[in-house]
Amino acid sequence: MVEIIELNQIKKVLKEIDVSQVIQAIEEGFVAYSQGKVVVPPIGEMIFKNPPGDVHIKYGYIIDDDYYVIKIASGFYENPKIGFPSGNGLMLLFSQKTGELICILVDEGFLTNVRTAAAGAVVAKYLAPKKIHKVGIFGAGVQGRMQLEYLKYVRDFSEVIVWGINEDELKKYKDEMEKKGFRIKTTLEAEEVASRCNLIVTCTPSTRPLLQAHQIQEGTHITAIGSDTPQKQELDPEILRKAERIVVDSRSQALQRGECFKALEAGVIRESDMVELGEVISNSSLWRQSEEEFTVADLTGVAVQDIQISKAVWKTITSGTTLWQGE
Amino acid sequence: MVEIIELNQIKKVLKEIDVSQVIQAIEEGFVAYSQGKVVVPPIGEMIFKNPPGDVHIKYGYIIDDDYYVIKIASGFYENPKIGFPSGNGLMLLFSQKTGELICILVDEGFLTNVRTAAAGAVVAKYLAPKKIHKVGIFGAGVQGRMQLEYLKYVRDFSEVIVWGINEDELKKYKDEMEKKGFRIKTTLEAEEVASRCNLIVTCTPSTRPLLQAHQIQEGTHITAIGSDTPQKQELDPEILRKAERIVVDSRSQALQRGECFKALEAGVIRESDMVELGEVISNSSLWRQSEEEFTVADLTGVAVQDIQISKAVWKTITSGTTLWQGE
Numbered sequence: 001m002v003e004i005i006e007l008n009q010i011k012k013v014l015k016e017i018d019v020s021q022v023i024q025a026i027e028e029g030f031v032a033y034s035q036g037k038v039v040v041p042p043i044g045e046m047i048f049k050n051p052p053g054d055v056h057i058k059y060g061y062i063i064d065d066d067y068y069v070i071k072i073a074s075g076f077y078e079n080p081k082i083g084f085p086s087g088n089g090l091m092l093l094f095s096q097k098t099g100e101l102i103c104i105l106v107d108e109g110f111l112t113n114v115r116t117a118a119a120g121a122v123v124a125k126y127l128a129p130k131k132i133h134k135v136g137i138f139g140a141g142v143q144g145r146m147q148l149e150y151l152k153y154v155r156d157f158s159e160v161i162v163w164g165i166n167e168d169e170l171k172k173y174k175d176e177m178e179k180k181g182f183r184i185k186t187t188l189e190a191e192e193v194a195s196r197c198n199l200i201v202t203c204t205p206s207t208r209p210l211l212q213a214h215q216i217q218e219g220t221h222i223t224a225i226g227s228d229t230p231q232k233q234e235l236d237p238e239i240l241r242k243a244e245r246i247v248v249d250s251r252s253q254a255l256q257r258g259e260c261f262k263a264l265e266a267g268v269i270r271e272s273d274m275v276e277l278g279e280v281i282s283n284s285s286l287w288r289q290s291e292e293e294f295t296v297a298d299l300t301g302v303a304v305q306d307i308q309i310s311k312a313v314w315k316t317i318t319s320g321t322t323l324w325q326g327e
Numbered sequence: 328m329v330e331i332i333e334l335n336q337i338k339k340v341l342k343e344i345d346v347s348q349v350i351q352a353i354e355e356g357f358v359a360y361s362q363g364k365v366v367v368p369p370i371g372e373m374i375f376k377n378p379p380g381d382v383h384i385k386y387g388y389i390i391d392d393d394y395y396v397i398k399i400a401s402g403f404y405e406n407p408k409i410g411f412p413s414g415n416g417l418m419l420l421f422s423q424k425t426g427e428l429i430c431i432l433v434d435e436g437f438l439t440n441v442r443t444a445a446a447g448a449v450v451a452k453y454l455a456p457k458k459i460h461k462v463g464i465f466g467a468g469v470q471g472r473m474q475l476e477y478l479k480y481v482r483d484f485s486e487v488i489v490w491g492i493n494e495d496e497l498k499k500y501k502d503e504m505e506k507k508g509f510r511i512k513t514t515l516e517a518e519e520v521a522s523r524c525n526l527i528v529t530c531t532p533s534t535r536p537l538l539q540a541h542q543i544q545e546g547t548h549i550t551a552i553g554s555d556t557p558q559k560q561e562l563d564p565e566i567l568r569k570a571e572r573i574v575v576d577s578r579s580q581a582l583q584r585g586e587c588f589k590a591l592e593a594g595v596i597r598e599s600d601m602v603e604l605g606e607v608i609s610n611s612s613l614w615r616q617s618e619e620e621f622t623v624a625d626l627t628g629v630a631v632q633d634i635q636i637s638k639a640v641w642k643t644i645t646s647g648t649t650l651w652q653g654e
Contacts, residue, residue, distance in 0.1 A: 002433050004331050044371050046395060053426055068373060074426030088426045099380055099401030099415045106329050
């Protein structure tokens with residue numbers, strides 16, 4: 001009998017997992033990835049025209065692990081017209097020993113948000129300044145919220161400046177996040193974030209730079225999360241040129257999409273300027289060396305994160321410590 | 328709430344579907360495929376070494392249809408040692424309008440057997456002689472059984488000669504299939520099948536020819552089902568040279584695997600000698616023209632069959648005529 005785990009159950013399970021353990025699992029995934037222990041075949045894709053939609057099939061496994069994972073994610077952009085979210089998704093966890101389907105996590109894309117937030121925390125753990133003045137967030141959406149919640153597990157801070165595209169979304173963000181104990185200031189001016197925050201996370205679907213190189217202060221760390229296609233862009237390429245260290249989750253993906261792709265295309269950085277997050281974690285000489293350094297991380301999202309998050313959820317369910325069943 | 332349908336439920340549903348409707352659905356799938364209306368992206372693959380296993384992800388859709396289908400099939404060849412079947416599989420049916428997951432058919436590979444058996448019947452409908460002397464089956468396995476059950480919906484016959492590799496499996500086959508009303512003769516000699524049967528279906532995992540060209544009688548039709556890789560082979564390539572018509576389910580696949588691949592490699596047929604099953608169905612001048620013709624069909628299996636069979640199962644469940652629920 002296959003175990004099917006719906007979104008509300010997944011959310012309950014995650015509330016019972018120590019967030020530090022999630023961050024740890026994602027961290028271990030990045031290390032395995034950069035050690036060449038993760039097999040990630042090419043992404044499968046279907047593009048629909050009527051109505052417009054796309055489906056991506058991402059899959060992979062850690063060599064000699066117990067599981068492999070297949071993630072199916074879709075975006076159907078006219079769904080909101082009929083009252084459905086545009087994004088959808090599920091992850092299937094199989095045994096690497098028998099091929100048996102172990103569980104289906106019908107997470108509707110939620111676990112992708114979780115593993116992305118956890119990746120932001122992993123980056124900050126090794127690259128953010130020790131002393132945070134304020135955290136700057138670009139994008140008042142789901143990821144803009146979740147980054148804060150995960151960052152607090154690796155750095156002490158309470159003051160946040162959030163940049164958004166309209167007052168309405170910013171007000172909602174402020175109301176919601178202040179209830180969670182953050183002190184939120186909202187702005188429509190990127191300059192305000194850049195001038196006052198030394199840990200900045202960008203998580204928008206922007207296709208033009210939101211931040212310019214001259215705005216960035218000494219000692220800042222920026223994690224760019226929004227751009228995961230060749231089209232999207234949140235940072236002026238000059239920012240990457242200026243950075244003392246450029247960290248990517250996946251070198252091969254960074255050559256084809258995200259901020260590094262744009263900066264390589266502009267000729268302002270070289271492939272050899274990039275270092276993988278898994279390499280950084282394993283080598284303390286690649287961690288932040290001083291409070292004055294300016295560092296950038298460019299995350300496009302790798303399948304090993306999906307592998308690690310679905311394993312973490314499943315292990316929690318089977319550990320018997322969770323109360324999710326029957327509720 | 329996602330509907331998850333396990334194998335025992337799928338089997339119940341299939342008992343309630345008129346087999347002719349299944350054959351019809353598969354037939355319509357082949358027509359759509361040959362009309363270029365089916366999108367089938369490259370197959371995804373993962374190969375494991377310890378223990379040895381492989382996973383294939385096949386997916387696609389009929390343009391402007393309501394659904395798309397993702398099939399995940401695996402083979403872990405040491406499973407029988409621990410009491411599990413080596414093959415496993417499931418099909419996921421999604422809405423092409425919203426990306427919503429509609430149902431998961433945890434069929435453990437059974438629907439692949441069904442759609443393959445139905446394809447054999449579609450071929451026979453258009454290419455087998457009208458008057459069947461005896462049906463010859465190579466391979467006393469699951470597909471060797473199912474072919475008979477589906478063929479009876481398109482041709483009248485009761486006498487069958489089945490070829491196998493040992494007396495034990497043949498005895499079991501005979502016992503089982505005679506209970507279903509077939510008159511079964513078993514043999515270890517291919518010659519016996521070739522000399523007495525004018526409709527032959529090969530469904531073995533052989534990697535060397537089981538049948539030779541000189542053995543084939545005038546007026547025979549052969550459907551070769553077993554070979555779906557570049558390595559497997561059931562027919563001497565000379566058989567394809569001798570055939571008056573060579574029908575394939577997918578021209579592009581036939582260039583890379585199966586009997587046609589072997590015959591092309593041997594230089595005894597050309598690509599232009601092959602015609603697609605969907606084209607045959609739509610064009611009566613490509614159907615069998617006389618009881619004397621010798622024809623061959625080479626099936627490697629196409630994703631549109633998976634699409635059609637999972638839709639057929641789901642439609643039956645939702646039509647409300649089925650009693651599967653709660654049983």
